[in-house]
Amino acid sequence: MSLRPSSSPSAMPSFEPTLTPYPSPSPTLSSNPTISLRPSSSSSPTSIEQRLEKERKEREKEREALTAFFKATGGENWYVNTGWTDEGWDHCLWFGIQCNTKGIVTSLRFDGLVGVIPSDIGKLSKLESLYLKNYKIDGTIPSEVGMLSELKYLRISESNVHGTIPSEIGKLSQLEEFYLSYNSIYGTLPTEVGNLSMLQSLVLNNNKIEGTVPSEVGMLSQLQDLWLDDNNIEGTVPSEVGMLSQLQNLWLDRNNMNGTMPTEVGMLSQLRNLVLYSNNMNGTIPSEIAMMSQVQRLDLNNNTFDGTIPSEMGILRKIETLSLGNNNIHSAIPSEIGVMSQLNYLSLGDNNINGTIPTEVGMLIRLGQLHLQSNLITGRIPTEIGVLSQLEHIFLYINNITGTIPTEVGNLSM
Structure with a gap:
């Protein structure tokens, strides 16, 4: 599945060449001209x-x-x-x-x-x-x-x-x-x-x-x-971006941008894609991001964001891709993540995430990829993982996970 559109992000009206008639270069004169002394309401010959x-x-x-x-x-x-x-x-x-x-x-x-x-x-x-x-x-x-x-x-x-x-x-x-x-x-x-x-x-x-x-x-x-x-x-994401009330796609990835994410991004109520991966951005992920009710892809991978994963993000009911990997996040995975019913790609790998894998992950019935590798996660693999019938890839290596692999994993036929 491609997460990026083609090199032409939006459709453009067709401009195929057409054969279009145009006026004759000179007016046609009557063979029987008449003379009138009254002014005409139409354009004069001179103006024509x-x-x-x-x-x-x-x-x-x-x-x-x-x-x-x-x-x-x-x-x-x-x-x-x-x-x-x-x-x-x-x-x-x-x-x-x-x-x-x-x-x-x-x-x-x-x-x-x-x-x-x-x-x-x-x-x-x-x-x-x-x-x-x-x-x-x-x-x-x-x-x-x-x-x-x-x-x-x-x-x-x-x-x-x-x-x-x-x-x-x-x-x-x-x-x-x-x-x-x-x-x-x-x-x-x-x-x-x-x-x-x-x-x-x-x-x-x-x-x-x-x-x-x-x-x-x-x-x-x-x-x-x-x-x-x-x-x-370079530089920061200007706070004025929050004024773009019609914005649906914001792609700033693979640049040298730094600084924090402005809280004004929460004003982007029509935004579908917020893609900032591979920059040098830092600070915490603002909780206001949860106000972007239409967002489908949130990709902040490969920056230096720290702090926690805002629990408020659980209300992003239309989100399909959540990628926060390769940052310095040092919190537990919030249980509210289980409410993201459309989520099919969750990447939290290569952070300092601690705590256990919440059982609510089992509610993500559309999930196809789960990346939790290279963190500080403890506890057992929840048996609820076994109900994720669409899951194709799960990465849990380099953590502090204990216990046995639950037999329910055998249900993951994909």
Whole structure:
């Protein structure tokens, strides 16, 4: 069973190229014109001509930008470049392009290109989605991206992009999804991201981002997904994270974060996944964590948390994965853990846990893995272990357990 989603954490609307009609470049004139001395309530010929001229210039500017994109990405070598090399084709019919009903480009979607992202991309003023994947980019994200005021979806993943995230990103007031995962982005996360009031997904995992998580992240009131895992981020989890009332996924694992966990995380009532493993975080696990009533995965493994396992965590009725291994926890296992009826993975190994294994563990009927190795646990193995019909792995080595192995263990057919 995989506990992590794929490298694309959330689904994105389809942006398959479509063939869309657009207006004729000039109005059709009647063969029998009439003359009227009364003012017309409709647009005058001059205003129509002005509008059409404006649209024509806009389309010319777009065509120039697309031509620059074609040249910068080695378009002649694309596997499919239908229409791009034929001057007679309207660019709305080119492969990878989608236009609106006015013939204005709204989407670029490509996979596996080679080259750079040209600064001319900023000329596509009505662009709503930019999707580049498996793109061998030899360059950075141009600051001109900040000119795309209509952009809603920006995904450039698995593309070897390097350099920093331009602060101009903060100008994209309509942006809902921002993906830069699996690249070589370095530098800090600009504070300007706090201006992205419509942002729902911020996915920057598997890069080389450093510095701290800016407190301005707390201004992203619509944010549902925050993925910053596998970077070089330092500092603490900002307390402002607690303001993200819509947040469902918080992944900060495999960084260099330190300090204590803010009690404000308890305000994340919609959170499904809190994943902080492999950092340098310390202090006690706050009891407020029990307020995250929707949480399904809580992974604090491989840090230096100490203190006790809060008994209040027993009210986390939807939790499926609880991983607190490889810390400095020095308390007994609370009996309240038996109330976690959905739990299928419990990892408390490599701590200083003492006391006995509570008989309430036998209430965890969905439990598939139980890791209690390398602790200071005493007493006997409870016979109630034998009722865990889904249990596949149990690790109890390096403890002070006494007595015999209960015969009920023979019931564990999995």
